[in-house]
């Protein structure tokens with residue numbers, strides 16, 4: 174564990190040092206890649222003005238809402254599709270038609286329908302998260318071993334018990350797979366949507382800085398997105414490991 | 430002695446809609462089991478042993494006939510009939526203790542009572558110290574001990590066991606047989622136990638039901654009047670073994686003929 178941390182520190186530190194060296198000896202045009210100090214100062218300015226916090230808050234809020242809406246509908250519809258043939262027959266084709274449309278293709282229509290405020294981003298993200306979660310949930314319900322349902326029934330479970338005590342926990346590993354995919358998708362979609370039409374958020378920060386030739390702030394925005402993405406992925410992984418501690422592969426699957 | 434389990438003229442046909450054919454799995458099975466009796470069921474593969482157990486459990490409806498437990502007709506699965514599966518079927522997300530408590534929780538038993546009850550069972554299956562392990566951390570033998578304890582935790586009238594030791598190695602099997610006998614001696618459960626191993630049937634059973642090839646019928650019902658614990662090496666044991674082996678062999682041969690004719694395509698061949 175400690176060794177892993179050390180390795181990480183070395184690799185990230187190494188990148189920063191490389192950055193420093195490359196810019197210090199003017200190996201690249203500073204317009205293309207500003208030196209670390211400049212980015213640092215830009216960050217301090219932005220933090221003192223309270224702007225960075227606002228952009229981060231705007232982005233996180235959209236992601237959070239999109240994630241909640243998308244994963245909730247994904248889990249519910251995925252379970253219904255898995256449990257009821259009729260529902261699968263009715264809704265399955267709709268999902269399959271929506272799936273091949275890239276998330277980015279929803280951006281224009283979302284802007285038309287919902288404007289450039291939060292709602293359009295929430296819509297786009299929830300769409301992406303929904304698709305990731307609904308399929309995995311469906312597969313999870315379908316791949317549940319029916320013998321477990323029999324076991325529960327013979328122990329006195331009624332249909333409700335079977336649902337909450339067997340189907341739901343049994344599908345959880347697949348649901349989490351959907352969540353993990355959903356987080357990745359939602360980052361991509363959020364930033365893209367903010368780049369195209371927005372007045373706040375990290376994507377907007379990058380775009381706005383580019384317009385004013387503020388290379389330092391472009392780099393800063395990207396670094397913040399990277400750090401946030403990393404942290405949120407970690408959080409989901411931690412949650413997954415806790416919820417799936419009974420799942421042998423959730424441990425075997427982690428590389429150390 | 431009271432009749433605890435009554436199987437009357439139970440038949441089962443599986444309909445395959447796509448192939449537009451039916452498979453007759455069971456044909457008018459009759460069986461009366463006394464309270465506390467252990468019945469082992471032997472028969473060739475595919476003769477309908479699992480089907481019979483599934484019908485008694487209420488997992489499958491019979492095509493004809495009925496099953497009664499303590500006089501009440503079986504219409505759906507229920508906690509009066511515990512089931513032990515060949516593939517263990519433990520809930521992977523529940524610990525040993527939580528698996529065993531599954532039935533009591535559903536019954537609404539209070540937490541402290543439930544724990545005491547489950548811990549006592551855990552002690553009887555020699556898994557003390559493993560209460561908080563998850564199934565993936567257990568060996569096959571341990572898993573099936575939990576499977577048995579989970580079924581017993583509901584204190585069912587009847588225990589249905591479908592090749593419960595079929596996935597275990599020979600050594601573990603022997604140990605499990607002995608432990609099961611001990612558990613059953615303490616609880617006086619009525620048991621239906623499906624197996625492919627004749628010696629297992631003779632060690633465990635009060636009576637052995639031998640089924641015919643598909644469609645499964647009762648071929649013979651033999652009492653095992655050997656003193657317990659039963660010695661596998663005794664002449665009586667071996668005589669009984671041979672008798673049963675002969676009876677089953679005939680049916681296994683018939684079963685393989687049935688399969689050959691099933692798979693034969695008309696118009697094909699030399």
Ligand SMILES: Nc1ncnc2c1ncn2[C@@H]1O[C@H](COP(=O)(O)OP(=O)(O)OP(=O)(O)O)[C@@H](O)[C@H]1O
Nearest residue numbers: 443444452454473474475476477478479480481643
């Ligand atoms: N759900 C089902 N649908 C169609 N046919 C079935 C179904 N379940 C069982 N059968 C058929 O019914 C017959 C009896 O099956 P069953 O599983 O009861 O046999 P078995 O005696 O338990 O065999 P084994 O010893 O191999 O476990 C078989 O021919 C099987 O193919």
Ligand SMILES: [Mg+2]
Nearest residue numbers: 478479480591
């Ligand atoms: Mg079987």
